[in-house]
Amino acid sequence: MTVEVIAIGGYEEVGKNMTAVKVNDEVIIFDMGIHLDRINIHEDTDIDRMHSLDLIERGVIPDDTLMKDVDGKVKGIIFTHGHLDHIGAVAKLAHRYDAPLIGTPFTTALIENTIKGERKFKVHNPIKSLNPGSKIQLSKNITLEFVQSTHSIPQAVIAVLHTSEGIIVYALDFKFDNHQKISPPPDYNRLKELGRKGVLCLIVETTNAQNYDQVKTYSERVPRVILEDLMKGPMEEDKGMIITTFSSHVERIQAIADIAAKGNREILFLGRSMERYCGLAEKMGLLHLPKNANIYGHPKSVNKALAKADDHPEKYLLVTTGHQGEPDALLPRIAGGRTPYNIKKGDNVIISAPIIPNPTNAANRHILETRLITKGARIYSNAHVSGHAGREDHREFLRMLKPKHIIPAHGELSMLTAYGELAEEEGYRIGKDVHILRNAQAQVFNGE
Amino acid sequence: MTVEVIAIGGYEEVGKNMTAVKVNDEVIIFDMGIHLDRINIHEDTDIDRMHSLDLIERGVIPDDTLMKDVDGKVKGIIFTHGHLDHIGAVAKLAHRYDAPLIGTPFTTALIENTIKGERKFKVHNPIKSLNPGSKIQLSKNITLEFVQSTHSIPQAVIAVLHTSEGIIVYALDFKFDNHQKISPPPDYNRLKELGRKGVLCLIVETTNAQNYDQVKTYSERVPRVILEDLMKGPMEEDKGMIITTFSSHVERIQAIADIAAKGNREILFLGRSMERYCGLAEKMGLLHLPKNANIYGHPKSVNKALAKADDHPEKYLLVTTGHQGEPDALLPRIAGGRTPYNIKKGDNVIISAPIIPNPTNAANRHILETRLITKGARIYSNAHVSGHAGREDHREFLRMLKPKHIIPAHGELSMLTAYGELAEEEGYRIGKDVHILRNAQAQVFNGE
Amino acid sequence: MTVEVIAIGGYEEVGKNMTAVKVNDEVIIFDMGIHLDRINIHEDTDIDRMHSLDLIERGVIPDDTLMKDVDGKVKGIIFTHGHLDHIGAVAKLAHRYDAPLIGTPFTTALIENTIKGERKFKVHNPIKSLNPGSKIQLSKNITLEFVQSTHSIPQAVIAVLHTSEGIIVYALDFKFDNHQKISPPPDYNRLKELGRKGVLCLIVETTNAQNYDQVKTYSERVPRVILEDLMKGPMEEDKGMIITTFSSHVERIQAIADIAAKGNREILFLGRSMERYCGLAEKMGLLHLPKNANIYGHPKSVNKALAKADDHPEKYLLVTTGHQGEPDALLPRIAGGRTPYNIKKGDNVIISAPIIPNPTNAANRHILETRLITKGARIYSNAHVSGHAGREDHREFLRMLKPKHIIPAHGELSMLTAYGELAEEEGYRIGKDVHILRNAQAQVFNGE
């Protein structure tokens, strides 16, 4: 009569998240993500064509080889949202398990795309969609519930396992945002209800656990009012205008589109991943683009659109990929003069994304900005808020759920322990009911 | 036929601003501020009782002794807003000049208070109020105009001198905020009009010139939506609740009051400077406090209010001084157990102010926060935006005004030169039409 | 047949170190230190007169109340060196245990001083001195060995317990310095020998575990050659000259004295703690001051010496306390004009100490330096190296000792875990053989 939480990936890094929960003789897997940073280190990594074991060795995907020693039947592989550090390894790992892939509709649609792009393995696991607020029975003893949550991608949920041994909550990744346009607020009432029923174990993200400055993460309403002010001038000027942001951040994209809809510019969403995410979100009714908006993803159509925009830059608003300065993304290619669109003196570029902390991103972004400025562009770079809960949000979350045990996840050791210290402020104790795991370690609890 | 700008104070520090403009044989003085940081260095400084020359020697007030060598008649002493680094030395310096003190009504009311508190000098200069958007003739050849502006105190203006030699603009301090509740937006049209007429010289603040992160300063609308989210939980909890912010930041105070008005707590504005600024703002119709709000400034009445609140902390919202942790301000005294109000486990404290960068503030704030946390309080510290224009706002300002000459002011050398580099991006050149002055240096231009 | 390591203090902070090791039914205690930073937070702390329980509540001394539940006889209380975070609480805690206090001769002399200063408790524990390289039998089954080590105070040792269950090494604090003048190099051969015998458990300091810049701590030879260059000019100039450094850092004091001995200035060691440490070190033959040196500790004699020096500053070198800018230490009092010695234009001040990271120290040091500079002094502030092992030194240490278990100590959680990650690079694993403890937690091992 035990529950075992097995840390597979994401417990020593931000990336390649994967966790298994064993309840008696049944196993539930959460997430199969990739670790994008590691690809910079090994220049010749071609994910789509490489074998799992090679990718495991390079630290690009979780090392799930330990699962062969776990004595239990896998009943489901659950994805809480569609970011690559959560779903990116699905095509490399899922086929080894005889279990369905489960996520919200937007998430499963992204998983299907990932599987289609795979060149090495064939993945035949059944795929099931579950709406936020719904439940599905995974086995006689285990029921999965998706609690409505908010993050920086649509249809992110907190996953809850109702088991014979108790309730297990898997909360990677989330923020408490009461003002999103696409997503309803998190279901605080349900969370409190779960807290009252009694939560055996909480597995929880720690992205902002070390951020002692912004202790309560701002709502998306904040960048909305900021973008309104930032975009106003450039919309009216007689110059080129580009915004770059996360393709998957449909809420932000929607905000940009709504503001731009009031202007006279034609909005061009450009870039392969812009098409992948926004196209899908539009098709699924999550994103509502104004009439003056179009999405182009194929290189040829992107170039055609850019050539058209280059003739009358004052008539277009370009929304592009490349906010980290990645050399092959669209904005860096524009800045490097490798497209038909030319940056001219007085053009306005809004970067609605932080520099994801990593020396390579810092260098790429520096080169991007220097090139844009050299060509005469004006850059506005401060219109972003995090998609992850802050310390005071986490405190709130703990007060709602009152879990018996806590397993911090989704980060380097320093992040997990910073979360642990926060939990201690709420009466927990590291080593007693807060468990710091390393990849490949497991924690066993006794249920009731 | 010349114009001379004389840097008296604030060109080598943030603080003690004072500038003189000589147009032919007439002189206009802008600001007479103090330098608060210097007081920490000399422990025994008692401003109210000290002589100007001693305060000058300690760097606490501007060294205006050079004015005795300036051959011209002073026609007016102009104050653009009521912060201490702009008006704080008026009682020490103004009496030496046979000229009126001019500011907006809120500013002159604060000047009158300062003069009343003075113990060393008698100040008999006439005081004249001028509304934003109005003009006053200072001499046959010089007319003063106050252009509507926004900052972090009510009725801040950009001062414009219309002279026989050209237009001179004095823009210390300002931000471009289109969404304040108390103040209308800056009068962009008038600024552009001045630009079209031709501005001979712009004297301009540089507070954020080195801030390459937040390049366009957020509107006060941003902290408003943030405070709404931050205050919601604490308002509803059954615990003590304190907010601390700048007493003179009436716009912020109004936002806090408006949000709190919807709740059931009685709002107590506490502390001597809280009474000074908010009491005045309320009397002048700038601040509108809800019925459930009261202001207490006298130590006895503060203590009485605190004792009452201590009995039923869940019924009160305290708005206090002390956001920098200044040992003798109210919140630090509460945290140190030196008042009848006791911090208890679960109390919520919102600090709506940054740490003003200075090692002493950092230390005081650290001690304040540690004491609060030790007593069980929960601290929310990120609900602030700057009151000063960002780099892209300054760029906009330059494009509106198109001044022939620029004199960056209100900062250390590194800030003035950072502004100079920004101006160079707009076609100016340091050493040619951007003039970096040190305190006591002057720059001469020829008018038309 | 078990060994239990009990974390009492210093596992959640830098300060108040105390650890107990229980071997079967016998207990050995290591260190009884204080936490100096906590005193700033509670203004009214008067250590000498306060009761242990009050000091425990304020976090100033280790909370050893848990020891009453430890079922075993205390056979010795061991101190590895004389810094206050290791010996400072001895007068508050030792009397509760019926066991001898053991340290090297310099350490026990300092312990005796501490006990003499105590106003609240009477301490009658026997005090035993043990030389580096020597052993003493603590009970039938436990022998204590002091292995020669180096740190920033004389006669620091690594303590080794030879027990029936295995060897336990307690290594707080140390650096690997092969070029000290007072201390021989660490006994690497003995450490390797212990490694070959087999070490059951290593308890180890982690001060620099998060310092990824200076990965191998420089020898004291480095500040020696730096000081030689720094002191040369000021020694020869016709101006006042002051050096401030750690009073207990006798090695550094010796270096300063040796360099100064070649000049013509009379050397004055000034300040109460300067007298305490240097006087003792000189008496014990550890410090050899040149003929032209004198130590003054009593306020009156300090003032007299200062008055003398003030008449002919070019004839004296003052070596003072106050490197952190502590308001009541000597150098800050000189800078504040509160002594008969006046800083004059051109005087040279060498600060041979880092700013110990803490906002209060940063503020105090800022005020100190500003005052000195305002009076015309020239400050040289970079002549220091750490007294603690760097990451690569720790790696070396692990390769020598090859302990079966590791318990990182002497730091905040982030430091302990940073050490843990280093140990992982050497083949250990956190949670398996690296044990992260919180204060009041214990780790049990089975011996052979």
Next chain:
Amino acid sequence: MTVEVIAIGGYEEVGKNMTAVKVNDEVIIFDMGIHLDRINIHEDTDIDRMHSLDLIERGVIPDDTLMKDVDGKVKGIIFTHGHLDHIGAVAKLAHRYDAPLIGTPFTTALIENTIKGERKFKVHNPIKSLNPGSKIQLSKNITLEFVQSTHSIPQAVIAVLHTSEGIIVYALDFKFDNHQKISPPPDYNRLKELGRKGVLCLIVETTNAQNYDQVKTYSERVPRVILEDLMKGPMEEDKGMIITTFSSHVERIQAIADIAAKGNREILFLGRSMERYCGLAEKMGLLHLPKNANIYGHPKSVNKALAKADDHPEKYLLVTTGHQGEPDALLPRIAGGRTPYNIKKGDNVIISAPIIPNPTNAANRHILETRLITKGARIYSNAHVSGHAGREDHREFLRMLKPKHIIPAHGELSMLTAYGELAEEEGYRIGKDVHILRNAQAQVFNGE
């Protein structure tokens, strides 16, 4: 009867130094350097084959086109040392002037190499060597003197022009190092003598003007004692060993060689630029390599040497290029597995160089270190001191020379003004006798 100093390059950046001094109708040019960082921004820059005007447009070399408007005869082009930011543009610019190129023997030898590598222009200017401490007459009225100095490359000098209008000192770049093995100490006596004669103008480097931590730059004796400790362990271990440092830093190379000479490893100096600088330095008798040392620069011979070392890594010490992680330098290629030499577990790598601050270097170095560590290497990264004077050295320098006018150079505006503030502490005043120039601006003085 005037002197004019014309800022051509290096007054708005660290790089592409070039200054002209016009004395009546004669002109002396100092330095013709390149700006390496700019090459990263424009990917397709091929310096050897590009035309000056293109390189000027890209900001890679100084824009000397303004010299066509300078009415005067160029009498000499003077190079104070052989770093690329001082000599790197000689082959692009020198041929336009009918004047000799003058430097110390080591510098002129490097200039000759640069000219040989040029593919676009033919450079026929006569080249003259002048020893430190010597003089040469450049015209009837102008004599050049090279004052012995120290820096991080051999034979760096301070250039002094004795003119009819006064003495002009050009001090780019220097440090005050009294303990170099290859270079004698700076000639302080001569500097003081010049100060007594009266210096009209000092043009001075400002690299460390903003470094308030290391205020007096350490001597090369410091890395020598550090390297001795760092290298000791690795020399004796049975593992591979690599050191990387600046190829042109012959003093450091000599220190490494001297320490390694006492061991049993064969020393391999590897890489094209290692051969260029060390080969030359050895030929000129500046570098004395031990018998067990060899230099290989040609790719084939480097690979051959690496293959040999790979068989018995414990027998070799590799000294390589690539300390900044530059992708095509040797150490990064070794780390990336692109050479016959394989990094193995336990290998030791010493990086005797800082990260030159720039986002690209930070990223490259991060990738380099991650790859090395992934392969099991141990990295020691802290064995470096700056080659540039610190703030207190500059203060000393000003006290020696007592120049009437100061022109800070070799840096961004913030560095020049930080130097200006230092000069103000010594009684100068920015805008009066400290002149901050932008590229293409000139300052005119009247001589006696």
